[in-house]
Amino acid sequence: MNERRRAVVTGIGVVAPSGVGAEAHWRTVLAGQRRTGPITLFDAADYPTRLGGEVPDFDPARYTDNRVLVQTDRWTHLGFAATRLALRDAGLPERPADPYGWAVTLASSSGGNLFGQRELQRLWSSPSRTVGAYQSIAWFYAASVGQLSIAHQAKGPCGVLVAESAGGLDSLAHAVRTIRRGASVVLAGATECPLSPYALACQLRSGLLSAVDDPQRAYLPFDVSANGYLPAEGGAVFVVEEYEHARARGVRGYGEVTGWGATHDAAHATAESAGDPHQYARAMRLALGRAGVEPHEVDLVVPDALGVARYDRAEASALRAVFAGTAPPVSTHKALTGRAHQGGSALDVATVLLAFAHDTLPPSAGPQLVAEGCELDFVREPRRPRTRVGLVCARGFDGFNSALVLRGTAPAGKDKP
Template identity: 50%
Template sequence: MSAARAGLRPVITGIGAVTPSGIGTEEHWRSTLRGELRVGPITSFDASRYATTLAGEVTGFDPADHIGGRIILQTDRWTWLGMAATGFALTDAAYDPAAYDPYATSVVFGAGSGGNDFGQREIQRLWSRGRQAVSVYQSIAWFYAATTGQTSIQHGIKGPSGVVVSDDAGGLDSLAQARRTIRRGTPVVLAGGAEAGLTPYALTCQTTSGRLSTSREPRGGYKPFDRDAGGHVPAEGGATLVVEDPASAAARGAPGVYAEIAGYAATHDAYHHRDPTPDPRWYAEAMRRALADARLTPADVDVIFADGAGSRDLDEVEARAIHAAFGAHAERVPVTAPQGLTGRMSAGGSALAAVNAVLSIRDGVIPAVGNLDDPAPEYRLDLVRVPREAPVRVAMVNARGYGGFNSSLILRAVDPATTDGGIR
């Protein structure tokens, strides 16, 4: 790889979202800025016997509006949501992979668990009717790479593709892999992630973390950075981003460029997942390295989209990490975590956080921390309480995954009149 390509900064030319706050990017964004709480009692099954009964569900979604019947039969809800988000993103970017060389496009999604809904149904068939009743599509619908594979098949994509598994950090890590893929010569990469882990089996698995909220009231469910934070609630949904080589975007006449991927870094805490609280230094190190990769300083950052775990100990770790990485600037940079309105979507959540950051850059507004009523003062952070109008040129997006994953992504506004990545 040449030195020029090693330093190339890909741009984001399309975004698509399917979330509890809306089907489609703009519907989601309007709901987010209005501060609409989209967490409620689980309706997809009877969760009354579980400690956690709340979640963020995508309502009013009909897969037939977005993908073909044959694919619906063969795949799971998480793949339906991911492919719908991809359709929105491709339309937004005015990019049809079928119109280009099949090897000119790649797919790299993050994934947390795979096809839970399909798997739940087939497990129940196995128990009640025996192995002959299990669908032949179980293996491909459940598989954690199913959305990547089905997306590549639907659009005839043959570029180097894959899946990144790092729990909630997966959405950001997929964007980092997209950057690597573009630097190696592929012009366009679809990245992001979506999840649909609201089934009895999936909820049981998530409960083992000890991090889920037991509140029966939606307002008390998921409260990042709040005095009353008591864990998070699960959610389904996610987002897809079209990531391009800037030269490719210019050559094909892309309708717009939202931002560039200016920096990225990832670390791992390397601690046992049953230890009560991780050390914040490795999370802080990811932020420092991402800034260094972007050749920026803490003073250049206009907003931090935080992981916002919603547990007092993990929120404290995040606050300490921000102070360690940002020093004197830590109390001045706005910090937000809109996901308190929707719940945590595993890999889909960090992909959506990147979309939220892109929209903040586009519109010059920072969304509020979701469901925040009583900020914990000891964190000493500028937590955004109501949507704040402000020029956003540089956004840091952070995410952590269960088991010690830490990722930090820097998105930067690009002057559409230039091709050198200049800040607006």
């Protein structure tokens, strides 16, 4: 492994409740527009949670042909779209001249929920008692990786990371390792679509979802009125490129992935669990240490922001332990979109890189009234970045903790940090 090979993000593809395309997402974040509402992908009227975040006006046929659409789930359709947008943003072709120089490393959680739901209902409700030929591949958690590697002829090392929300960050860390092992381009990130009867029932079992019917009050991380999270679909896919490869094309990119850390609580989650602040803080310190960054150098922290009081307090405690006395600016935007699991943490990475590209730290979408134990330096008004160093944090259910350090590229016409 050649640790001198650097990995830069040269393309961002966003398909999320905040919009289709990186700039649409950025406008939503900057304006603080809440994009959660009634679930329409199925009839959720009889469920305690009836709100979620859906991608507006999404037409999968714009991003792949019908032969592939009928073989795949909406979660993979979102991945097709995000990947094509990322490649276009990076100025790369749909397929490489050297297929073995391209790799795919995405994160996944629950796989093809809508496809699986439809086929299982067909199995148990129709006289034929059969499922479609593609059931065996469409629901599988690695389906998006496989389909994207085929569609874009990426024949380098491909894989899938499974760590719930933390996986979106793990995928980018693995992309750097893949670059250091010789790949030129890695497609990394994650999308998710957990909006089906079965998927919602599974999430409700945790007791962490919000049952509030007012979109303005339903998902309030770090707030005194925090009452759970709203599920969401979507996410982001990135073109992670070897630095010299990008430079040879005349591309500067959005920034560099410079550090990462992953830990585990090593304890089964219970109804009273809130995650282990010590292990969460250790993941952050590992990421900062690998990046060679001191806590006071961090410009922006984007936290996991689950919106459950005990989890929010634990996360704030971990951040205070790492940044004792330095109080970095904190901004979260999951309240605008809902929590898209691994897709949500990938979306947070997109937000940080876009913030540095636009030379603006965006205001946090709350809290309005900070809950006791959650006192952090929440960004209230747009700020200019100082160092363009960002820390993105995420936790996956049942004990996964991940953190990622990004160093943003200075906007054109400005000196690099």
